[in-house]
Amino acid sequence: MANRYWCGECSFKTPWRGEPEGLRLQIKHYAEKHPGTPPGGQVETRRRSSGKRNGYLLLAAVVLVLLTVVAACPH
Numbered sequence: 001m002a003n004r005y006w007c008g009e010c011s012f013k014t015p016w017r018g019e020p021e022g023l024r025l026q027i028k029h030y031a032e033k034h035p036g037t038p039p040g041g042q043v044e045t046r047r048r049s050s051g052k053r054n055g056y057l058l059l060a061a062v063v064l065v066l067l068t069v070v071a072a073c074p075h
């Protein structure tokens, strides 16, 4: 799982990072660009495993079709 931190003061957003690294980048951005402003904005979350799960589903479907073809074969 990766997070992206959006600045609440300007259009800056951090690259996709793990939570501690993204938070550190956002705090660094606030220290440089908005000194004296407490870090705010919003967090965007992305799940890394969703694409992988779709891949497994596709693989299972291919195996099912192959088994059906083999079972339908007269030999």
Ligand SMILES: [Zn+2]
Pocket: 007, 008, 009, 010, 011, 012, 029, 033, 034
């Ligand atoms: Zn900013």
